[in-house]
Amino acid sequence: MFGLSLVLHGFVLLAPAPAPQPVPEAEEAIAEDEFVDLLSIGTLVPSEPEAASAISTPPPSTSAPPLPLPIAAPPTPTPAPTAPVPTNSPSPPAPAASEPAPATAVVADEAVAEIFTRLTRGSGDSDFDSTATSFPAIAYLIPQGIAAWTPEEQACFFTQIDDATYSTQPGVVSLRYLTRNVQFIAEQDIPRTFPAPQYAVNRVADGYCDRPLFQVLQEGQPYLFISLVGIGVGAPGQQASGLVIIWASDPRSNYPPG
Numbered sequence: 001m002f003g004l005s006l007v008l009h010g011f012v013l014l015a016p017a018p019a020p021q022p023v024p025e026a027e028e029a030i031a032e033d034e035f036v037d038l039l040s041i042g043t044l045v046p047s048e049p050e051a052a053s054a055i056s057t058p059p060p061s062t063s064a065p066p067l068p069l070p071i072a073a074p075p076t077p078t079p080a081p082t083a084p085v086p087t088n089s090p091s092p093p094a095p096a097a098s099e100p101a102p103a104t105a106v107v108a109d110e111a112v113a114e115i116f117t118r119l120t121r122g123s124g125d126s127d128f129d130s131t132a133t134s135f136p137a138i139a140y141l142i143p144q145g146i147a148a149w150t151p152e153e154q155a156c157f158f159t160q161i162d163d164a165t166y167s168t169q170p171g172v173v174s175l176r177y178l179t180r181n182v183q184f185i186a187e188q189d190i191p192r193t194f195p196a197p198q199y200a201v202n203r204v205a206d207g208y209c210d211r212p213l214f215q216v217l218q219e220g221q222p223y224l225f226i227s228l229v230g231i232g233v234g235a236p237g238q239q240a241s242g243l244v245i246i247w248a249s250d251p252r253s254n255y256p257p258g
Contacts (some may be wrong), residue, residue: 077101096157112174112246119244121175128180130241135177136166139231139243146231156209157229157245171254173224173246182242186212190226190244199223208251212237215250225250 020203120129130138140146140163146154147163173255178185194201194216204213204225214226223249230239 018195069091115193115246116174117177119189120178128178130179131175131177134179137163139177139241142232144231144233152207156251157227157243168245169251169254170245171249173248175243175245177231177241177243177244179241182228182239183237185242185244186228186237190214190228211250224248225252
């Protein structure tokens, strides 16, 4: 047995080694395919994020961006008025001086009563005051009485008058109807009622409504005005009776109406 083993071993050693078997082409093709697949996989794998990126990020729009909403402007504050700047322009000419307004008399009721007490007594104890018994009825109805006056003449002293009632113009303080010749009233009774030096009586030129008008001053200051109106028959200034009308101010500045 031992010797047989030696013989076989020697046979093996002496026998020529077989030539190497060539690698089949099929295996090379498989290896190449695997290599190509690996390359293809290497190139295809990164493309998936690009596709995802293309889907997730839209391409920039070519349209114009939306306009911003208008913002309301804050209200403009109103400037405070400023005082006019004085200029050196010449001042307009002063208007022509008008006549001074007549001074208004202030006559207390008790003073009026005293005035008429002195006026109506005349000389002595005679009392010519017939206001309570004869005015307006007798003064209105007698010949050439107040009823014979024109409406304009009546409006000089009265806003309304008839044989029963009357109302005087607003400037009238009071009146008295005297049954005495108006010439005596003008020349004697009125001056005696307002004695100097406390009073001064001035007859106003042209009178008022074609009747005599007197201005009375008290200690040099305007006090009152008196109209003397003859009533009844007789020449102007010679009638047998007359009205004595006291005004608070110059009646020429306000009457007659129109």
